[in-house]
Amino acid sequence: MALKQFVAVMRPLIEEELRRTLDIHLSKSLPELYSMLAYHLGWEGEGAGVEVQGKRIRPLLVLLCAASAGGDWQCALPAAVAVELVHNFSLIHDDIQDRSELRRGRPTVWVKWGLAQAINAGDLMFSLAHLSILRLRESCAENSVIEAVQLLQKACVHLTEGQYMDISYESRREITLDEYWPMVAGKTASLLATCTRLGALAAGCEPDRQEHFWEYGYSLGLAFQAWDDYLGVWGDPSVTGKSIESDLVSGKKTLPVVYGLAQRGKFARRWLEGPIRVDEVPQLAEWLKEEGAQEFTRATAEGLTNQALKALNQAISKGAAGDALHELTNVLLLRDN
Amino acid sequence: MALKQFVAVMRPLIEEELRRTLDIHLSKSLPELYSMLAYHLGWEGEGAGVEVQGKRIRPLLVLLCAASAGGDWQCALPAAVAVELVHNFSLIHDDIQDRSELRRGRPTVWVKWGLAQAINAGDLMFSLAHLSILRLRESCAENSVIEAVQLLQKACVHLTEGQYMDISYESRREITLDEYWPMVAGKTASLLATCTRLGALAAGCEPDRQEHFWEYGYSLGLAFQAWDDYLGVWGDPSVTGKSIESDLVSGKKTLPVVYGLAQRGKFARRWLEGPIRVDEVPQLAEWLKEEGAQEFTRATAEGLTNQALKALNQAISKGAAGDALHELTNVLLLRDN
Numbered sequence: 001m002a003l004k005q006f007v008a009v010m011r012p013l014i015e016e017e018l019r020r021t022l023d024i025h026l027s028k029s030l031p032e033l034y035s036m037l038a039y040h041l042g043w044e045g046e047g048a049g050v051e052v053q054g055k056r057i058r059p060l061l062v063l064l065c066a067a068s069a070g071g072d073w074q075c076a077l078p079a080a081v082a083v084e085l086v087h088n089f090s091l092i093h094d095d096i097q098d099r100s101e102l103r104r105g106r107p108t109v110w111v112k113w114g115l116a117q118a119i120n121a122g123d124l125m126f127s128l129a130h131l132s133i134l135r136l137r138e139s140c141a142e143n144s145v146i147e148a149v150q151l152l153q154k155a156c157v158h159l160t161e162g163q164y165m166d167i168s169y170e171s172r173r174e175i176t177l178d179e180y181w182p183m184v185a186g187k188t189a190s191l192l193a194t195c196t197r198l199g200a201l202a203a204g205c206e207p208d209r210q211e212h213f214w215e216y217g218y219s220l221g222l223a224f225q226a227w228d229d230y231l232g233v234w235g236d237p238s239v240t241g242k243s244i245e246s247d248l249v250s251g252k253k254t255l256p257v258v259y260g261l262a263q264r265g266k267f268a269r270r271w272l273e274g275p276i277r278v279d280e281v282p283q284l285a286e287w288l289k290e291e292g293a294q295e296f297t298r299a300t301a302e303g304l305t306n307q308a309l310k311a312l313n314q315a316i317s318k319g320a321a322g323d324a325l326h327e328l329t330n331v332l333l334l335r336d337n
Numbered sequence: 338m339a340l341k342q343f344v345a346v347m348r349p350l351i352e353e354e355l356r357r358t359l360d361i362h363l364s365k366s367l368p369e370l371y372s373m374l375a376y377h378l379g380w381e382g383e384g385a386g387v388e389v390q391g392k393r394i395r396p397l398l399v400l401l402c403a404a405s406a407g408g409d410w411q412c413a414l415p416a417a418v419a420v421e422l423v424h425n426f427s428l429i430h431d432d433i434q435d436r437s438e439l440r441r442g443r444p445t446v447w448v449k450w451g452l453a454q455a456i457n458a459g460d461l462m463f464s465l466a467h468l469s470i471l472r473l474r475e476s477c478a479e480n481s482v483i484e485a486v487q488l489l490q491k492a493c494v495h496l497t498e499g500q501y502m503d504i505s506y507e508s509r510r511e512i513t514l515d516e517y518w519p520m521v522a523g524k525t526a527s528l529l530a531t532c533t534r535l536g537a538l539a540a541g542c543e544p545d546r547q548e549h550f551w552e553y554g555y556s557l558g559l560a561f562q563a564w565d566d567y568l569g570v571w572g573d574p575s576v577t578g579k580s581i582e583s584d585l586v587s588g589k590k591t592l593p594v595v596y597g598l599a600q601r602g603k604f605a606r607r608w609l610e611g612p613i614r615v616d617e618v619p620q621l622a623e624w625l626k627e628e629g630a631q632e633f634t635r636a637t638a639e640g641l642t643n644q645a646l647k648a649l650n651q652a653i654s655k656g657a658a659g660d661a662l663h664e665l666t667n668v669l670l671l672r673d674n
Contacts, residue, residue, distance in 0.1 A: 025494050029519070033501045093460060097453035116434035116504045119456060120497050123430060123463070127493035130467060134487050142479035146471060149486055153467045157362050160461035164370045167453045182366070 003327040006064060006320075013074070014059045017081045019043075021132045026124075036121040037128075040092055040109050052104040057332070058083045061195040062202075064328065065213055067321035071203020078135035079148055079198040083191065085129035086152065090159055092122035097167060126156075140202060148201055155194040162186020169253050173272055180258045181222070189221030196220070200315070212315035216308050223304035223333050229254035230297045233285050248276050248284055255300065256293040263291045305333045340664040343401060343657075350411065351396045354418045356380075358469045363461075373458040374465075377429055377446050389441040394669070395420045398532040399539075401665065402550055404658035408540020415472035416485055416535040420528065422466035423489065427496055429459035434504060463493075477539060485538055492531040499523020506590050510609055517595045518559070526558030533557070537652070549652035553645050560641035560670050566591035567634045570622050585613050585621055592637065593630040600628045642670045 018041065026034050039045040042053035059080035066076035094100070095108040096118055102108065110118035133152055136145045165183040169175050196217030200210045232247030233256050247254050260267040267287040270276070276284060288294060308329060316322035355378065363371050376382040379390035396417030403413035431437070432445040433455055439445065447455035470489055473482045502520040506512050533554030537547040569584030570593050584591050597604040604624040607613070613621060625631060645666060653659035 025491070027498055027519075030498055030501060032505070033498065093456050097456060114504075117501065119430050119434060120500045120504065122460075124494065124497035124501075126460070126463060127490050127497060130490045131487070131494065134483060134490070137483060142483060145483055146474060146479060146486075149483075150468065150471050153464050153471070154362070156464035157461065157468065160457050160464060161364055161367055161370065163457045164367060164454065164461075167451075167457065168369070182364075 003324040003331070006067075006324045007060060010060060010063050010073070011056060013077060014056050014063075014080055014084065015043075015053075017077045017132075018084065021081055021085070021128055021135075025128055025131055033121070033124070036109055036113055036117065037125055039112070040088060040121070040125075042104075045106075045112075047106045052106060054104070056084060057328075058087050058191065058195045060328065061192065061217065061325075062199040064321055064325045065196045065199025065217075065315075066203040067199075068316040068319060068325050069200045069203035069205050069209070069213070070317065071199075071205075072139075073199075073203075073321070075136075075139035076199055076202035078132050078138075079152075079202050080195075082129045082133035082152055083155075083195050083198065085125050085132060086156060086159070087191065089122045089125035089129060090163070092118060092125060094163075096122075097163070136202060140204075144201055144204070148198055151194050151197060151201070155190045158186040158190035160186075162188075162190070170251075172253075173251075174261050175253045175258055176262065177258055180253065180255065184222055184225045185218075188225045189218045192221035192224070193217035196315075209315060212311050215311035216315055219304050219308035219311060220329060220332065223301050223308055226255050226297060226301040226304060227333055229256060230294075230301060233257075233288065234294060248281050249278055251275060256288050256297045259296045260288045260291055260293040263293070265291045267291055267293070301333065305329070308333075340661040340668070343404075343661045344397060347397060347400050347410070348393060350414060351393050351400075351417055351421065352380075352390075354414045354469075355421065358418055358422070358465055358472075362465055362468055370458070370461070373446055373450055373454065374462055376449070377425060377458070377462075379441075382443075382449075384443045389443060391441070393421060394665075395424050395528065395532045397665065398529065398554065398662075399536040401658055401662045402533045402536025402554075402652075403540040404536075405653040405656060405662050406537045406540035406542050406546070406550070407654065408536075408542075409476075410536075410540075410658075412473075412476035413536055413539035415469050415475075416489075416539050417532075419466045419470035419489055420492075420532050420535065422462050422469060423493060423496070424528065426459045426462035426466060427500070429455060429462060431500070433459075434500070473539060477541075481538055481541075485535055488531050488535060488538070492527045495523040495527035497523075499525070499527070507588075509590075510588075510611075511598050512590045512595055514595055514599065517590065517592065520590075521559055521562045522555075525562045526555045529558035529561070530554035533652075546652060549648050552648035553652055556641050556645035556648060557666060557669065560638050560645055563592050563634060563638040563641060564670055566593060567631075567638060570594075570625060570634075571631060585618050586615055588612060593625050593634045596633045597625045597628055597630040600630070602628045604628055604630070638670065642666070645670075 022034060022037060035044055042048055062076050062080040062083060063073040067073040091103065092109050095103055096110045096115060100108055101111050109121055130149065130152065133148055134145065136148055162183050162185065166187060169183065193214045197210050197214040200213040232254055257271070261271060265287065267284060270284060312325060312329065316325065359371060359374060372381055379385055399413050399417040399420060400410040404410040428440065429446050432440055433447045433452060437445055438448050446458055467486065467489065470485055471482065473485055499520050499522065502516070503524060506520065530551045534547050534551040537550035569591055598608060602624065604621060607621060649662060649666065653662065
């Protein structure tokens with residue numbers, strides 16, 4: 001069974017479980033509050049539909065890991081939904097913190113309902129995530145449930161640590177690689193590692209094997225971010241769908257930029273002078289390439305991808321779900337969008 | 338042993354456990370992030386000290402309930418700290434939502450570190466709360482730990498539901514009693530009920546008895562808010578420390594106001610015309626009194642207090658901790674500040 005077939009089976013159940021979590025816990029007498037979350041999740045309101053719901057990569061990772069660890073992946077659904085809700089809580093708050101007015105082409109929650117309600121909607125999504133994971137009780141041993149709650153909460157601490165770094169870097173013109181990696185680890189890798197480990201945990205794996213799943217998710221997260229940063233400078237905007245200028249113009253501290261700054265060449269001199277104009281972007285991308293940032297970023301992403309695949313091979317046994325995970329890994333990392 | 342003596346023993350251990358929770362889980366390499374939380378908790382920065390730390394009523398409730406249920410209250414410390422962290426997470430976000438620039442006389446977290454970092458600091462405090470409660474593992478059965486996590490998360494859902502109502506009422510000039518009570522239940526009563534029940538749970542009480550503890554905390558929460566609302570109009574500002582005008586001038590939908598509006602008398606006519614000026618406050622307070630709002634609010638607070646005490650008596654056995662809980666209940670509800 002290929003990835004596509006797994007997705008076709010798993011995605012509807014993820015959406016169903018997400019809806020159930022909201023239905024069980026939210027007061028029926030507050031339909032507007034429900035709507036804020038349902039809007040953000042892409043179910044309701046203007047522009048709602050599958051194309052704005054995101055790919056639900058994180059819950060799919062949980063379920064595929066559970067399946068490839070030899071478990072009944074449906075038992076892992078509460079954990080899958082929990083990580084998706086954590087991810088979406090962080091998006092709602094991110095959009096406020098970044099003052100982003102659009103997400104997937106739709107007005108963000110704070111734009112529609114105001115700052116105060118948007119902070120609160122994020123907080124609610126966060127609580128629902130943690131209520132969801134407790135439903136692992138229905139199929140897992142109690143100590144596994146407690147482990148799962150702890151894993152998820154630790155990921156949330158790392159997420160806020162990464163977010164703290166990201167926000168504090170905004171006011172700086174320069175950061176080092178030693179500052180870049182902990183931010184990416186906190187913002188991206190920890191949650192992906194939690195996804196893959198939760199799948200293994202729900203499937204009843206031993207701790208050693210869980211550790212391989214963790215390493216797979218962690219390297220996958222770092223590789224994913226490195227490659228995303230690569231595409232932010234050298235990707236084809238007609239394919240990636242985001243304007244190529246944005247990463248350089250927005251002043252984002254991406255991997256190529258951080259590497260380029262350390263070279264102290266033409267790129268660094270110009271960058272440190274102040275914000276980059278759109279018309280300068282091709283020249284800066286060229287300088288970055290000349291100074292080795294393109295090669296470095298690509299090699300880093302490839303190295304991390306290989307680490308991820310190595311850990312994956314240690315974690316899984318042969319089988320359709322494992323093949324689908326390989327496919328997913330390649331889709332995420334060799335993607336051109 | 339009187340309340341004062343319990344507090345003298347319990348408070349230092351609450352602070353110690355709070356610090357331990359932060360120390361264990363936060364990265365040592367991010368001292369500024371630690372400082373945001375430590376500042377908010379009253380440990381660090383300008384004006385730090387016991388007097389700005391709040392009374393830690395919620396953790397004290399947890400511990401006193403555990404003790405009066407016949408348990409070793411020290412085993413309940415992780416739960417006590419968890420509710421205090423949840424309370425403080427909500428204060429950090431509240432201050433942003435209300436645009437409050439001062440808390441206990443000190444600049445709020447968002448004023449000192451900006452909106453984005455303050456949202457994130459609140460999120461972190463929230464995660465730490467849920468990591469703290471997991472340390473009940475050290476002394477409680479696994480199913481009790483899971484129950485405790487679930488109780489706390491449900492309280493958080495209620496908290497955000499109450500907060501949603503509170504924010505949405507701001508833009509309205511009038512609400513009814515049927516809209517007032519669910520807001521208070523969500524914002525105040527649910528978390529207090531969770532405190533009292535968590536104490537009983539950590540002490541190993543049977544569900545029936547836990548239910549009495551819950552009812553005690555719930556009624557206590559409602560009574561507390563009703564009485565706070567009373568003092569906001571008729572309290573002596575030299576004693577309460579808050580300006581008496583604030584509740585009427587700020588347009589807050591307190592119990593006397595909501596009752597007064599329903600009377601459709603002089604108070605309601607003036608209120609519905611628009612914001613109240615400071616110089617009008619004495620006249621409006623007088624009209625509220627004439628129209629029965631003072632008597633209603635006092636009687637409501639007393640009725641709820643009696644409910645709380647009745648539930649308390651069903652919950653506890655005779656003993657020093659039970660006496661201290663009675664004392665605490667009276668301090669909270671018959672207080673003039």
